[in-house]
Amino acid sequence: MTQGAHTSPGRRTVLGAAVLGTAALTAGAAGTPAQAHGRPTGGAHPRLPVPTVIAHRGASGYRPEHTLGSYQLALDMGADVIEQDLVPTKDGHLVCRHENDITGTTDVADHPEFASRRTTKSVDGTALTGWFTEDFTLAELKTLRAKERIPGVRQENTAYDGRWAVPTFEEVLRWAEKEGQRRGRPVWLHVETKHPSYFRKIGLPLEEPLAKLLRRYGRHGAGSPTFLQSFEPSSMRRMAALVSAPRVVLLSGAGTRPWDFTESGDPRTVADLITPEGLKWIASYAQGIGPTLDLVVPRRPDGTLGAPTTLVRDAHAQGLLLHPYTLRNENSFLPAEFRRGTDPAAYGDVFGAYEAYFATGIDGIFTDQPDTGLLAAADFRAASH
16 A cells, blocks of 8 residues: 555544544543443543543654654644653663663664763563663653654654654653643653663662652542553552552563563463452452553454453453553554555555444553544444433
């Protein structure tokens, strides 16, 4: 498919979301309860619409991820919640990057003054070679510019390479505060601690400075417009002792183990955590789970969707909300039956995929294209009445 054909669906969904945005913002301002959408609440958050559309790393389908440009576009589109991933700098500042390895998301390789900082590290048992945030002071990191992580799939996003710096989380909190005041409604955030055991071991813990910032900006209470999340349950248990903001345990493939379990010798896998007993344990310190979509609806060997699991029912029975990840518009990320054509970067039948996942009863979804997600959620709510 040509580039022009690839851009058309994106432009149509952007225009559609512009119309939807006003309604979405009005619903958010009114605090529309989940049960108003004609389905049981389960563990759904009462102040957010269901399904909740979470902008994954911002509007990362249209702008380089974890930039103020990506966050702003997601908010302008009407996203219900906007995600940040946090890693530390050498001098202890929390910055927004999906990984501490910034080789693929910044122009660090173009800076000869930092050439000697390229190194190989083991992060959560995986050897990585590149440049890492913990080897840079904030001042040094601010000399870098963000760029698109997957240019082969999202060539259009490369037009924005170099436009934004790496934001600190405090800058995002200030931005959210300002935008919330301007719009008359809170800006919801979904904040992930990345590799918390690794960073604690090297003397750069995430949880305490995160809690300090949340308290400073009034986002520490149980009713704050903030979710906290981590793939390491111990990080959310630690946060539970520091702040009351709702917490979500992220869950990867069924056969994997959280890294903190590996380090502590806990033999449980994700498969153990998604049993009724495991979910009851999670509910003792968290309010939700963020499973990979394959834990909700597994894929068959041919890449098509199989039958849904009992995870939604079992999690809701424990009062847990479900915010699974990640639905993207491009063929390369979609289940096989929703792909269209042979171009992996072209858009497939993403609305069909949303319908299939929403039908399972999930409370929200992470998406790189929040405008598409908002339209799909509106369609689902209308059909449910």
